[in-house]
Amino acid sequence: MIGRRQPWFPDVALAVAFTVVAVLLGREPEPGSQWQPQDALGIAITCLVNAPLAARRRFPLMVFALSSAVWVLFITLDYWPVVNSMGPFLALYTVASLRPLRPAAVCAVVMGAVWVYAGWRAGQPTPAVFAQAVVFPAVGCRFGVAARVSAHRAHRLAELAEQLRREQQDRMRRAVAEEQRRIARELHDVVAHHMSVINVQGGLASYVFDSAPETARSAIRTINETSHEVLGELRRMLTLLRTDADTGGPHDDPCHADGDAPESTPYTPMPGVSRLGEMAERITAAGVPVDLHIRGAPRPLTPGIDLCAYRVVQEALTNVLKHARPANATVVVSYDPRELTITVTDDGRPHRSLPDNVPPSSGHGLIGMRERARLYGGTLDVGRRAEGGFRVRLVLPA
Structure with a gap:
């Protein structure tokens, strides 16, 4: 509702409907009252009271002023006030839903004063009339304010959702x-x-x-x-x-926390499956016991496959170290005839908070593992275990 052009047809239809109802209602005034039935002049004034409602959302204050002024004329000519009360009431609601509280409160006071004037014209300035003059405008104003707040929240949520979507896309691209x-x-x-x-x-x-x-x-x-x-x-x-990849990202390298030089240093051999034992020892020393099992006959792997396997195990054990302690981890490396299968499991439970000395996850680790596996024609399966803990399963052609 805020900041967008509103369709005109619903408001025009509403103005026509209010006019028809008011004309039909005014044919027979309240029994026993002094109000006169609507004649041609009354019908014309009724049309003037409700016609501005067609532009109520474009010019809410002007519509309320016109509708209320003509309503006062309608009452002054001794027509039944209730007949045309809904038009100004809807105009008041519109002001409260689209404008700040101060002009809405002024409009509510004006409508209450008109209601008291109608009671005075009928010779019935009773407490009930005064109560109606307070309650009816207050209710209309309150509902309008609630609609305005709700529309503002919806608009803000839509903006935040769009901003979040753009930020997520930017993070993914980065x-x-x-x-x-x-x-x-x-x-x-x-x-x-x-x-x-x-x-x-x-x-x-x-x-x-x-x-x-x-x-x-x-x-x-x-x-x-x-x-x-x-x-x-x-x-x-x-x-x-x-490839226009939609996933990917760097991951942390916790195994260098002890001061080792990065594996990418010039003339330093790339890490591979043969160095998983060293990694297991470092993770065990950090507080997560790691059992490493080799199944099948180990064989040389291409450097890229070897590095991919190493990095995926590294990230999986890093996640256990960060998020699942206390836990035990198991790494199983299976040399199948045409594949290399690596499974990393743990029996820990994820923590909602991390110790102060453990940095929070960037969220890129899992993305990086999947991208590496896809790069070398492999697959990566990550998920929770039914018996508790987490499992990472990597399958690479080898």
């Missing part, structure tokens, strides 16, 4: 961009490593091509395998960056 930059940086390290290997092996093959053909062939095979791996990494990265 999260996607941050995670894409993070993945691109990590993949750059992998690509740089592979290109270094290719460069060295290429130089070796060229140097011993005539003197040691077997060594040269071995170097060429290494170049072939390494280039195949790096092309796969580049293909995955380009697939992610070309």
Whole structure:
């Protein structure tokens, strides 16, 4: 209702309906009263009382003034006041619903005075008339104020909802961009490593091509395998960056809290499944006992898959450390023929509040895990366990 153009048809229909009812009601005045039945003049005045209601929401104060003034004329000519009382009453309600309280209160006083004037014209200035002159305008004004407050709240809620939607979209876009930059940086390290290997092996093959053909062939095979791996990494990265992703974001790295250098430092090997034992020890030392189980025969993984598995386990255990203590966590790494399945479970319960020394979650961790899994063609399933606690299950092609 606030700040928007209102349709004109409902108000016009309401003005017509009020006019018809008033004309029909005025044909027979109150039995035993001195009021005269409506004649042609009375019908004309009735139309003038109710016609302004068609513009009540555009010009509420003017409509109330016109309707009340003509109503006073109607009463002065000894027509029954009740016939046209609803028009000014609706105009009063409209003023209270669209304008501040002060002009609405003034209009309520005016309407009460007109009501007292009608009683005086009838020769009945009784306490009942005075009571009606107070109660009826007060009720109309109160309902109008309530409608105005309700409309204002609805409008404000709509604005807040739209603002929240925009902020959520902005946060999501920022999260996607941050995670894409993070993945691109990590993949750059992998690509740089592979290109270094290719460069060295290429130089070796060229140097011993005539003197040691077997060594040269071995170097060429290494170049072939390494280039195949790096092309796969580049293909995955380009697939992610070309997609209008709607999820993604960075996540915290709690395992560096003890002062270790970040894994992305130049010439530092990327972390992988083989270093999950070190992570389990750090999380255990932080207060969450972690059991690590390896099923199947471990085998080498591509650097991207290895890093993805490591990061997902890292984020899952970080969430246990932040939100589920006291708890025990279990990490199961299963080497299946064509897949790598990692399951992280805990038996804790989420806390509503965190200790002062634990930073609140940014909300990007789960987004980042899903984005990493999708990048490498895997799936991530996150949810509560029926017996309590949480479960994170990652499946990657390997």
